[in-house]
Amino acid sequence: MALGKNYDAQDCSLARALEVIGERWTLLVVRDAMYGVRRFGDFLAHLDIPRAVLSQRLATLVEAGVLDKRRYQDSPPRDEYVLTPVGHELWLPVVALAQWGERHLSGTGPRRVFHHLTCGSRIDGTARCAACGVQVSIEEVEVRPGPGLKGIRNDPVSVALRTPHRMLHPIP
Amino acid sequence: MALGKNYDAQDCSLARALEVIGERWTLLVVRDAMYGVRRFGDFLAHLDIPRAVLSQRLATLVEAGVLDKRRYQDSPPRDEYVLTPVGHELWLPVVALAQWGERHLSGTGPRRVFHHLTCGSRIDGTARCAACGVQVSIEEVEVRPGPGLKGIRNDPVSVALRTPHRMLHPIP
């Protein structure tokens, strides 16, 4: 779908949020960044998204302060996109939505499961650790493949996520 | 914006969720339904959305089981759109996103504040009551206007929300 960008008439924080992360593909780009995807080519291969759209979305997210674009080598010059602290805080909405989708729209059980690094227990839709009972920030989380995962894709990101992986740590 | 509808290549619960609530306007329709908006004309006036788009979004949400369309009077025949239990569970993602928008994108402070009906304390981005420490479902919540609210709009919904209002209860 195409989403227009603005909801000018809405005096509402949700509308402001949607102007940043409500465009098509944007929240999936953020999800990938949370997994640790950082390079243009990896986003591209994992998302199956037109290059022009990815380019535009990354620019929007950088401008909104969700991603930071930074040089990680000079020769040849290469930039990577990394989540800022503002981006980290999208963790809560993202888990909440993913859990809703898992509960009501996915026939097959969870595709990926989030675990608390320090205790290993599962994290629920409010980003709380079931065992510890505390709010868990994204830095303390590990993704593991779940029973509903089909594992059809063979891009580097999908391959890396077939084994447990610490959130935010670089892929591949 | 326009969002295409599918993310076929993504084997991910978040992608499934976005196929339902990720289209332009859809999440704002859900938010309005949470406020208690039920009639076509009220959504229309409050959202400033093209009629054809609203019509299509309502149909999608009904089909996905988020809204229920039901006759509430026979003469003249009139239908209303009401959130289902599946729709109620979008409460958590919606507060989480709204709170993120409020924290990082709204200059002026919260536009609307959610309070726990039984104790009156504020509800945070994980839908927990600050005082009671429990998870609060949408049925037990009241919206109140916040300091950042501009109050420019004069449609029936905006007017009704200028005073505290219990979530899900019919507007106006």
Place this chain on the structure above:
DNA sequence: CTACCATGGTTCAATGAACGAACTGAGGGG
């Protein structure tokens, strides 16, 4: 020095979605 490759884009024509104004249709009410 030249050819080729990888990465990270931009450009462009075609398709599809959103927009907004006009129209339809069912059903009162005066």
Place this chain on the structure above:
DNA sequence: CCCCTCAGTTCGTTCATTGAACCATGGTAG
């Protein structure tokens, strides 16, 4: 009989997404 309301549908224009092709930078191999 005329007019009004509510809930849509239809339609031409504008705008976003798509996907293929192209470009630019900087290695690297011969």
